[in-house]
Amino acid sequence: MSEKEHKVSRRQFLTYTLTGVGGFMAAGMLMPMARFALDPALQAGGDTDFIRVTSVDDLTEEPQRFNFTIEQEDAWYTSDVDRVAWVYREGDEIVALSPVCTHLGCTVNWEGNEDYPEQFYCPCHFGRFEKDGTNVPNTPPTRPLDVYEMEIRDGDLYLGRTVQR
């Protein structure tokens, strides 16, 4: 191959190699920092323990509010956090609803508004849910209330994390 057929000039070759090597070194420096910052977004969600909430015998057809406490691990800070569940039974079936409104995360209450009996009511933007958690059409929420994963051991109700329906 003669001199003239060289497609890459000396200057171009130097530009490519120097930016290549420089870019590699910069990436080696910046990559750990980027991964470090991304860590919370890439961490797998931890398992949640099932916590005893109540005896199954105490459940009624009417949704009742139950408070229970979970141990929450938040990076270097571990604390006891209060959780709420609205639980009722329908025949043999037990339903445990999360009180977090699916619109913007306020807290709903069973019959929280006198005008809407037999419904969950959210005071923030007047979102409403039926007894089984289904969102009432033409109110802000767009999906039903989340339900708790549950286990029944020796006649006691244990609740885990919430799942979307």
Place this chain on the structure above:
Amino acid sequence: MLQKIYDWVDERLDITPMWRDIADHEVPEHVNPAHHFSAFVYCFGGLTFFVTVIQILSGMFLAMYYVPDIVNAYESVYYLQNEVTFGVIVRGMHHWGASLVIVMMFLHTLRVFFTGSYKKPRELNWVVGVLIFFVMLGLGFTGYLLPWDMKAYFATVVGLEIAEAVPVVGTFAKTLLAGGEIIGAQTLTRFYAIHVFFLPGALLGLLGAHFYMIRKQGISGPL
């Protein structure tokens, strides 16, 4: 593509002369290691700046996890180092880089001294350089307390005792630095604020002056 974006901006803002002014200038033969290998001593200033950039970057990322509070500081450092992916590398960069800055700055100072580069008309730049040196020491001193372990705590106790030994203003200086009589909650928040806001701000200003004067006066001549 990149060339097109550059041209688009350049057509409107005429940035090429600015770029020329900052970066496009000849390196004299006597400071170019390609000509005389011994000229590598002229690299220490640039290396100091390079390590400083790493310090600023790694520090910004560490601040995502660190809490300047006596209850949580140690735990948050432990968490970011041992639980967060690459935490040990990012904290390691900041930890070792802190020492490396001092080493590079010292070598840079030796080069300037032995080449006589501090002489007229560059006396002012020497003065600014000495101020940068003190700011760097301040960054090292305040940063050392932040992990809030035994070594950090007692190093600060000793450092503040030294400040207290200064005649007349010593006790006042110590109380001011510690934020009270106790070396504790207020000392930590104070040192954190100084470490991440006050001293870096001062450092950037001084570095700007340092570099402006080099460009204005040029690199000192050969020996």
